[in-house]
Amino acid sequence: MSATTPSVFKRILPQLIILAVVLALNVIVFPGFLNIEVHNGRIFGNLIDVLNRGAPVALLCIGMTLVIATRGIDLSVGAVMAIAGATAASLVSDGHHWTTSLLGALLVGSLCGLWNGFLVAVLRIQPIVATLVLMVAGRGIAQLITEGTILTFIDPGLIRLGAGTIIGIPTPILIWIALGAGAILAVRRTALGMLIEAIGINEASSRLAGINSRVLLICVYAMTGLCAALAGVIVAADIKGADANNAGLWLELDAILAVVIGGNSLLGGRFSILASLLGALIIQSVNSLILLSGMPPEFNLIIKSVLILCILVIQSPKVGHLIYMLRASSLHVPPPEPPSRRVLTPKEDAQ
Amino acid sequence: MIRSTHLPLLVTLLTFVLAYALCAAQYPAMLSTRVIANLLTDNAFLGIVAVGMTFVILSGGIDLSVGSVIAFTGVFLAVILRETSIHPLTAFVLVLVLTTAFGAAMGAVIHYLEMPPFIVTLAGMFFARGAAYVLSTDSVPIEHEFYDFLQSLYYKAPGGGRFRLIGAVMLLAFVAGGLVLHRTRLGQNVYALGGGVATARLMGVPLARTTVSIYAISGGLAGLAGIVFSLYTSAGYSLATVGVELDAIAAVVIGGTLLSGGYGFVAGTFFGILIMGLIQTYIVFDGTLSSWWTKIVIGALLFAFILLQKGLTWATTSRKRVRTGSATPS
Numbered sequence: 001m002s003a004t005t006p007s008v009f010k011r012i013l014p015q016l017i018i019l020a021v022v023l024a025l026n027v028i029v030f031p032g033f034l035n036i037e038v039h040n041g042r043i044f045g046n047l048i049d050v051l052n053r054g055a056p057v058a059l060l061c062i063g064m065t066l067v068i069a070t071r072g073i074d075l076s077v078g079a080v081m082a083i084a085g086a087t088a089a090s091l092v093s094d095g096h097h098w099t100t101s102l103l104g105a106l107l108v109g110s111l112c113g114l115w116n117g118f119l120v121a122v123l124r125i126q127p128i129v130a131t132l133v134l135m136v137a138g139r140g141i142a143q144l145i146t147e148g149t150i151l152t153f154i155d156p157g158l159i160r161l162g163a164g165t166i167i168g169i170p171t172p173i174l175i176w177i178a179l180g181a182g183a184i185l186a187v188r189r190t191a192l193g194m195l196i197e198a199i200g201i202n203e204a205s206s207r208l209a210g211i212n213s214r215v216l217l218i219c220v221y222a223m224t225g226l227c228a229a230l231a232g233v234i235v236a237a238d239i240k241g242a243d244a245n246n247a248g249l250w251l252e253l254d255a256i257l258a259v260v261i262g263g264n265s266l267l268g269g270r271f272s273i274l275a276s277l278l279g280a281l282i283i284q285s286v287n288s289l290i291l292l293s294g295m296p297p298e299f300n301l302i303i304k305s306v307l308i309l310c311i312l313v314i315q316s317p318k319v320g321h322l323i324y325m326l327r328a329s330s331l332h333v334p335p336p337e338p339p340s341r342r343v344l345t346p347k348e349d350a351q
Numbered sequence: 352m353i354r355s356t357h358l359p360l361l362v363t364l365l366t367f368v369l370a371y372a373l374c375a376a377q378y379p380a381m382l383s384t385r386v387i388a389n390l391l392t393d394n395a396f397l398g399i400v401a402v403g404m405t406f407v408i409l410s411g412g413i414d415l416s417v418g419s420v421i422a423f424t425g426v427f428l429a430v431i432l433r434e435t436s437i438h439p440l441t442a443f444v445l446v447l448v449l450t451t452a453f454g455a456a457m458g459a460v461i462h463y464l465e466m467p468p469f470i471v472t473l474a475g476m477f478f479a480r481g482a483a484y485v486l487s488t489d490s491v492p493i494e495h496e497f498y499d500f501l502q503s504l505y506y507k508a509p510g511g512g513r514f515r516l517i518g519a520v521m522l523l524a525f526v527a528g529g530l531v532l533h534r535t536r537l538g539q540n541v542y543a544l545g546g547g548v549a550t551a552r553l554m555g556v557p558l559a560r561t562t563v564s565i566y567a568i569s570g571g572l573a574g575l576a577g578i579v580f581s582l583y584t585s586a587g588y589s590l591a592t593v594g595v596e597l598d599a600i601a602a603v604v605i606g607g608t609l610l611s612g613g614y615g616f617v618a619g620t621f622f623g624i625l626i627m628g629l630i631q632t633y634i635v636f637d638g639t640l641s642s643w644w645t646k647i648v649i650g651a652l653l654f655a656f657i658l659l660q661k662g663l664t665w666a667t668t669s670r671k672r673v674r675t676g677s678a679t680p681s
Contacts, residue, residue: 128610132601136646137649303481
């Protein structure tokens with residue numbers, strides 16, 4: 001542990017700095033931002049709100065990080081959220097116990113993930129296309145379950161998952177932290193993380209090295225489906241109803257964004273779930289910053305897109321190379337001969 | 352002898368003819384010119400966007416921003432016609448220049464910063480939608496005699512079908528798209544880029560110019576689709592056309608274009624659009640089916656066509672694979 005702690009810290013340092021800057025901006029526009037109070041045995045505060053409202057994206061980005069690490073992508077998570085929420089709501093309003101409904105929703109979510117995994121790993125369809133099928137059809141299926149209405153429910157057990165508290169802390173926070181910690185332990189304390197990275201770097205050679213990439217890929221997509229289902233149940237429980245049209249709408253994009261802000265390459269390979277979770281918190285802090293600063297919410301999307309662009313430019317390999325060159329020339333070291341008519345980088349070669 | 356490269360296109364065409372025949376057998380009124388005219392009018396904006404999307408997908412990229420660009424165009428036109436007294440034609444030119452430049456800027460970012468098109472156009476999608484919100488969050492009606500004039504242009508076919516101007520614009524976009532792809536150097540470069548960036552560079556394809564042009568074309572066509580959409584609805588609304596990019600991508604895939612790029616035809620996209628329109632028309636005719644079946648059927652069709660493409664690629668490469676073992680290039 002002592003050997004890995006500094007390297008983990010170094011890995012998540014950029015995300016921590018960005019998060020600190022965004023939180024500091026929050027404090028500037030709203031000085032009471034960091035206040036945390038306890039009312040009726042429940043803690044309140046803007047910081048808690050960021051953690052709580054960020055729960056769906058945080059849950060999604062756990063699975064999304066793993067999928068992106070295998071050089072895939074899952075566009076269907078938003079639709080799977082809608083399906084899972086609809087399943088839970090319809091089961092609970094049919095009189096089933098809330099635990100049965102939760103398990104049913106998780107099962108359906110995992111099945112959706114298995115379907116995606118089957119398309120990607122067995123039929124060998126590009127991930128972006130394979131998951132597009134469920135993204136398009138998924139909301140239709142969710143509407144089929146709710147029969148086109150917003151299915152409301154009053155079961156206190158299910159509602160507690162989204163709006164309740166355990167020892168004063170909102171349940172969604174505990175759920176995503178627990179799942180995130182579990183996932184990080186699973187991939188870093190076992191060889192699982194390394195195997196996933198191997199698939200992302202080069203699937204053919206990972207298979208030749210003896211990794212059962214097919215099974216592992218299916219498991220990764222199933223895990224993403226499970227995370228999405230959990231997020232869907234939380235969102236449904238929060239509003240005490242399943243909205244097939246709007247539950248999880250565009251959240252797949254937020255989840256992918258969180259993974260990208262977390263510094264994970266969309267081309268697969270090395271990944272950090274912790275950094276992705278920080279990315280999810282950054283997104284939620286930006287949302288809260290825009291709300292608290294009293295700017296018209298119309299600007300929300302523009303600010304978000306400019307932010308994405310800035311982060312992407314910083315992470316771009318070209319810009320990194322440029323900074324390297326500038327630094328090299330300022331140190332009076334003869335800059336390395338610019339490759340005449342660029343030699344293929346590994347990235348382009350792989351394409 | 353049918354060339355295997357034309358097979359997906361043929362399958363799309365056959366699917367459409369078969370589906371139309373089945374629909375017509377059940378509801379003979381489906382054959383009326385009214386239905387055909389409405390099929391063209393209702394899907395005009397989607398068709399125009401899908402032409403641009405075909406270019407992007409053929410080159411191996413993707414453009415998620417088009418739905419937002421359509422909404423932005425509509426709001427921009429509505430607001431500018433309400434606030435100023437400039438002629439709609441000037442506004443059209445202005446908005447086309449804006450959207451084309453927007454697409455070109457995204458293409459430049461994709462090429463020069465070597466970033467994945469997926470994430471760049473995602474940022475573009477947020478930006479365009481945000482710009483539409485900033486202009487107006489309400490639905491702004493468009494009232495201008497020039498709009499009334501454009502909307503009154505139609506050819507009334509025997510049987511009562513009205514072939515409107517916007518349907519013709521869509522057909523024109525498809526013809527122009529096909530000509531550019533198959534008769535110009537730019538079109539050849541698009542196919543080359545989709546076949547592989549490394550090979551395209553070695554062949555001497557101007558990568559920067561081609562990439563920027565492709566996304567500029569997609570942005571410009573999304574602008575044109577926005578104009579058509581504002582003619583169709585007589586209003587601009589910043590929440591309109593959410594998810595149109597997905598419909599466009601679905602139409603392109605159903606039309607037989609490979610999502611990995613390098614293979615496909617604009618004509619296929621046209622029939623993809625018609626098939627999707629037909630599903631909606633059938634649901635309207637049936638009256639008992641709920642609207643969500645549209646999504647499920649389109650998803651199923653998408654899956655069927657992806658499987659078909661997979662089968663074809665597998666059939667053509669399986670002989671080679673036997674020698675190299677199980678390792679398939681990803």
